[in-house]
Structures are given as C-alpha cells and as structure tokens.
Amino acid sequence: MSSSYAMVSQDAESLALQTYSRKEKSLGLLVSNFLRLYNRDDADLIGLDHAAGKLGVERRRIYDVVNILESIGIVARKGKNMYSWKGFGEVPRSLDKLKEEGMREKLCISSSNNSDKVLDDVEREESSFSLTPDDQETSSSSKIDQKKEKSLWLLSQNFVKMFLCSDDDLITLDSAAKALLSDSQDPVHMRTKVRRLYDIANVFSSMNLIEKTQIPETKKPAYRWLGSESIAETGTSLFNSDEPKKRVFGTEITNLRAKRNKTDCSSNGKQIGYKKHDDENTEQESKPAASKYVFGPSFPTGAASKKNENVRKGRLQEIESLASTYKPQYCNKEITSLLGHFTETWKRWYAELDRK
Template sequence: MSSLVSLVYGESETRPQFYSRKEKSLGVLCSNFLGLYNGDCAGTSTVGLDDAANRLGVERRRMYDVVNILESIGVVARKAKNQYTWKGLEEIPRCLEQLKKDGLKENFNSAGSCSSARVSNENQCGGLLSLNTGGEANHLASLRKNNKSDKSLALLSQNFIKLFLCSNVDMILLDNAAKALPGDADDETTLRTKVRRLYDVANVFSSLNLIEKIRHSESGKPAYRWLGWKGKLKNGFDTASEINEPKKRVFGSDITNYNSKRNKTNSVVGWKSSKETSVRMHNKLVDLEHEYDENELKQHPRHKSTGIDFGPFAPVSVLKARDAAFKNVKQVQDMESLASTYRPQYHNQALYDLFAHYMEAWKSWLEATRKQQTQQIC
C-alpha cells in the first residue's frame, strides 16, 4: 500500500498515472488529433507531423498510423514530406461516396485495361487494380503512390469500409473481414497480422463514430457495425460545419446486387493480393457471416441483446434519467474534459483509485446511454 503511494509521488507533473493502455490507444490519439485541427481552415491549414506528434505527446510513428487512416477517409491529404493538408471532416461524406462507387464498380468489371472509363464493361483480365487506380480524374480519393505495397494501412482501411458500403451486411467480425479482404486468407500468420491492423483502423473509425463495436450478447465474439458519418465524433461534439438532421441511414445499405455466387471453394490458389473484386470479398464475407449466424442462432434464438450493464454505479432510474442526461450531454462533456484536465493529484493512492473508479463508472454509463440514444434515433 505505502509503496504505491511513494510511486504516485512522482515529480513528473502531468500524470502520475500508472501505465494505462487505453489512454494511448489510436482511437484516443485520433480524437486528440481531430480536436487539435478540426476547425482549422480546411484546405489551407497544414499539419506537420513533428508538430502534431509533439503537441499530442506521442512518437512520430503513431502519427503515421492515424494520419494514414484519416487520409483514407479524406480528412487529410499528404502534401509533402512531413506535411499534410487538413481537408476537414466535411470531406468524409464525399469520400465515402467515392469509395462506395469504386467498390461497386470493382464489383463486376475488373477495370483491367480501360483506365478511367465510367461505364462498366465486362471483361476480366488478370490484372485489375483495386482502387485509386491511375485515373487522374479521381480528385478526392487518396492518391497513394502506385504500388506502395498494397498492404498499406490506408488501403486496408478503405477496403474495410467498402465491405460495409458495398455489401448488405452491416455487422462484421474482424476475423471474417480479414479473411474476406484481399490477401492470403489461408496463412494463419498473415491473417493474424491483418487482424491486428484491422483493430487499429477499427479504433480510429470508432473514434470517428463511423462504426460501433457491438457485443453479441454472450458467447458471441465482438463485431463492428457500420454507423456511417453523422457529423459527430465519438465524444458527441458536432462537426464544426453544421447540424445535419437525424438521417435514418446515411448510405443505403439497400444495394441488392446480391449475386450469390457461393464461391465457397477457396482453393489454395487464391487471387493475387489486392487483385480481388469486391464481389468476391462480398460473397466471401456473406458466407462467413452466415456460417457464423447459423451457429450462433442455434442457441441464441432472437435476443434483443440490448443488455447494457451499468455496473456498480448504475443510476437508480436509468430510463428516467436518460433523456435528461442526453439533453445535457454537451455540458457533461465539458465536465468530462474538465475532470480529465484537472484530475486531482491525489497523493493518496486509495483516493486516487476511488476517483478513477468513479470516472470509469460514470464514463461507461454515459457511453451506454449514448449508444441507446443513437440506436433509437435510427
């Protein structure tokens, strides 16, 4: 007990905090990054990697992760060495639209020879580029260097999004996504690495509120559900831009290009990495999800799964409190940032822990409440 106290007594000002993994997550970093630049004049404000890294207190390596993913969404664009241009969150809907279009286009034609033809033509040649192919017309999409190792995080991130936008499934298990996305789906090591990466992008997308992590009641593995861009970040702040209406479902997930091919028989041959069409990814994914669902639904008939556990600090009347709480989210947010900014520097470990505990409990309650709210909205 006393030994800990002495530890907390650190002379390092800011944060006695013992190591906490989640405070350093990419998601948090992304939020901070956005908080730092959102509001800047889009298109002209430039982001310096070193500057950002310093201001956010992280190593430069991490900036690459965040920036690459954000770039795949159009929020920033690489300008030069160490320099990115802030494009703004307003860029997101446009970019998603484009990704969806690209994804659908890749569906049937393979875009082999024809460079930027708008009309789809049926001809499948061996070499088909995945996205951001040559087409200079492709203004706002990412402009990756040609074949910069098609394993890039940015590409993975875009393909991950396409999975949602171009298929009718809206709940995806990362394991399945890894298998469905381009690349070797048979090699266990490769898959594990890909899943690691997917966790990375999922974290930043979560902080953008583009997707949401959901838990399939019990026994179910965690999965992600597409939310689409609603103009709000994870912490409830509105985009600087405007206050769009509720919007039932941002992008139609009603594409019915089902084309169930049942190409279950995945031979060892497989397709060259990144040369896979969305349709294959789609079908593959659908298969995987079905497989999963069949197994799942066996024992869990049709559970509402809205079981939120409020933990030990559950408010007495959650339901009653919920509405009120939501009206005050904004204010609460201020409290939150205040609390984290002026976190008491308790020299007594017990007190410190208690405070932390309260914060945790309160945060999860707030989070859960928010989730329910958004669920009701759409």
C-alpha cells in the first residue's frame, strides 16, 4: 500500500531530530534555496507568502532574506507582499552605485565637521505611481522613515560599501559594527549590530559575494570581498549535474516545524512533519516534496562525483589548506572562490556524515 514517493522515512531522521542542527536552518541556506527557486529565467514576482510556504520557513525569515537581497538589487519591492525578481545581472549596477555613494560619504565624513551620523538616504524614487496632485509636500524626502537608519537594508548596503571603498581587503564584523556605529563603543549596541552583521555576512557568503576567512596574524575571523563575478548562480552553475540521485536530505521542506527545544509545554509524542498542512499554495503545485532544494549546505552541482566516498578527510584537508593558505592576490579569482565554496560545503558534509 505504500506509494513510491518515499515520504519521510518514519525513523530515518531520528538522529537528526534528536540533535537539533542550526546549520540546517541557517539564513545562508535559506537564501540558497530562495535563489534556486527564483533564479529561473522566467523571473516574475515573488510573493512573500508563496516564498515562505515554498521554502518552508516562517514569514519573518523571508523578510530578512528579501531585505538583504534588495540591498544588492537582486529583488525589488513591488508592493505589499510582493517583490520582483531582478536577478544577478542587476548586481554590478547596484554595486557601482553603492561604491559611488560610499566614496562620497567617506570623504564627507572624514573631512571637516564634527557631527557624526551617516545620514545617507538613497531613495531611488522608482516613480511610484500616484503623486497626489495637490497636497503632498514638495520637499522633505524622508521624515517618517527615520527608522530606516537601523534597517537591515541600510546596514547591508553600508556593509557592502565598506568592502567597495576600503582599501582593506579583510573586514571583521567587529570593525564593521564599530564603523557603522559611527563610534561609541556601547557594548550593547555593538552586540546587536554584530548579530545583524552575522546575518548579512551569511547571506552574502552563500552567494559567494564574500567569503569567510581570517586575519593571517590574529586568526580573527574576517570576510573578504569576492566580487560580483563570483556570484554566478550560486550552485546551479557550470556543468549541468546529471547526478541521478545525489543527496536528498529530507524529503520535503522539513524546514518547517522542528524548532529548537524551547519551552516544551506539554510535549506529546514525536510526530514529525505533520503540522497543519494549511498551505493553500497560490498556484497549483505538483506533489509536495521532491524538488531539489538543498537541505544540507548547498552542494556543488555536478563535479565531485568520483571523489565522493573515497577520500574522506584527507583530501578535504588538503584542499582546504590549499585554498585558504595559498591565495594569490589575483590569479583566478573565480576558481578560488569556487574552490572555497566547495571546500566549505564538503567540510560540512563530512562533518555531518561523521556525526552519524
């Protein structure tokens, strides 16, 4: 009586459930899936609800993703609940603009005056339709949106500006937070800022826009700018993978429900994915499940087919050291970043396999 769609092996993941893994629900991974989902040529509109349902996450998380992606121009807000896909092609343009602004601001700040504050508002008036004829002020661009100062969107842009404008190739989140805080070493604010920066950094990392490394001397974790050339398609690039059955972690968007062990009130049972399948899906949807969203860390589509089970840690270590220790300034930026990405991915796989 069992259908072929092996839907959720009853106990295959018992271990996984037992040990909650943060990595499986990281923002970076979510972004990877998001990109994979909307990077289709027929780029259309993105509904927040649709995205949330499709990716199996709470709506709140979609806001994070979208806000950050918007800061680079990959998506643009169209209206309530609606964003439009712009694509990677838009990134270079956005980056240029950010660089310009960043340079301008930098000069402005470092020279003269004593008032701090970034005071940057870009307001790219997209000529939002309807400009009430009468009434409506002619000046004052922003007033109500003073809250934007702390928005993820702005923080994200400023973070990018740091890379584009600074001559330092490596940037630490602490330094970024400090700089973006325009001084004042309030530990509390710093803390919060850094938290956000982590989110942003993870997103950009998963897009290969930046890469995590560490300061040679201090060993302090830091990020390096990779550039828009490396963005590629984040996983769906190069050689079409023809791997029949690679690794299908879960079976469905198991991202939903499986939260940490929080205040466990009246825990009853160990049901797994069943949790109100209320998704009504905007469009029709073939069977749930399947698809090819990555569950574990994003994996290199194609490639890595032979060196799969054989070399285990040895090779990995080798490659890793090769990738991080040997990093010529220029050389092949693309290859390097690609390698780095794969390396990280492999590392995670191995770690996971090892755990099991």
